[in-house]
């Protein structure tokens with residue numbers, strides 16, 4: 001099923017993100033986590049592609065399992081930063097073979113020490129989107145950055161490139177995580193003003209671990225409100241308490257988004273079924289009521 005059809009259908013839709021195993025010995029444990037997440041019947045599950053520049057060989061396998069064995073729509077991330085154009089084409093062929101219809105087209109994070117751009121690689125997500133349009137009939141998503149992308153000199157320029165990227169044929173956008181909804185509302189106003197009309201799925205990350213938040217912030221420069229920092233300061237060294245507080249904070253953000261008319265929300269719960277379950281339990285009457 002094409003995800004864009006879901007996005008325009010009635011009701012509130014919650015999706016989750018998972019990352020594939022880095023090594024084959026972890027395949028079964030990731031599969032088990034994914035099976036559990038599928039049980040809460042999210043509108044779709046997205047599968048990252050070497051987040052932070054890691055490996056990507058299991059993305060197609062996990063995305064295919066979700067869609068073809070579990071009956072939940074899936075979307076495979078595809079980045080072009082670490083692969084040559086012909087390697088990217090090879091992955092596209094595998095995705096087609098597995099019947100994957102949804103792709104999140106990304107440039108991806110530049111790994112430490114990598115020389116970029118390179119002659120035989122796409123420089124931006126744009127090139128990848130053009131290739132996907134030529135190669136098949138995919139539903140294509142892209143990433144956007146409510147606080148601006150770390151490599152962008154300013155938000156105006158970032159939004160100008162975003163408009164060009166969407167015009168290459170994107171069906172929807174997912175946002176980088178944010179911890180203050182006002183940032184999202186301001187961003188939405190600006191991109192609509194700039195003529196970007198595709199659905200935008202806010203990305204919410206339930207933070208459950210102090211080190212994870214440090215890594216994320218150094219990668220993407222995310223603003224952390226005082227209210228959020230107080231939670232990490234108070235509960236950061238107590239994993240169970242941090243998890244409970246992180247889920248409550250994320251739930252609060254999600255309810256505010258829904259109350260303000262946003263019906264599609266993407267949750268960066270990664271490979272943690274207990275987080276997916278807790279979020280869905282907190283929203284049971286809101287999503288299904």
Ligand SMILES: NC(=O)C1=CN([C@@H]2O[C@H](COP(=O)(O)OP(=O)(O)OC[C@H]3O[C@@H](n4cnc5c(N)ncnc54)[C@H](O)[C@@H]3O)[C@@H](O)[C@H]2O)C=CC1
Nearest residue numbers: 105106107108109124125143149151152158161174175176
């Ligand atoms: N939000 C998400 O779901 C995910 C995001 N990522 C990320 O992928 C990143 C980059 O991927 P994308 O957003 O797909 O990259 P992109 O190619 O759309 O944008 C990357 C940067 O290049 C600029 N840019 C874009 N098109 C340009 C053009 N034609 N000329 C000049 N500059 C241009 C953008 O303003 C931005 O600063 C990472 O930094 C990371 O945050 C990775 C996985 C998931």
Ligand SMILES: Nc1nc(=O)c2c([nH]1)NC[C@@H]1CN(c3ccc(C(=O)N[C@@H](CCC(=O)O)C(=O)O)cc3)CN21
Nearest residue numbers: 019022048051052054109176177212215219220268270
């Ligand atoms: N800069 C950037 N790169 C990304 O890959 C990315 C974003 N931003 N923002 C949106 C999502 C969120 N992503 C995430 C978020 C958390 C983990 C995570 O929890 N990773 C584990 C280790 C993963 C592993 O073992 O491979 C961790 O403990 O950090 C991974 C990807 C991927 N996406």
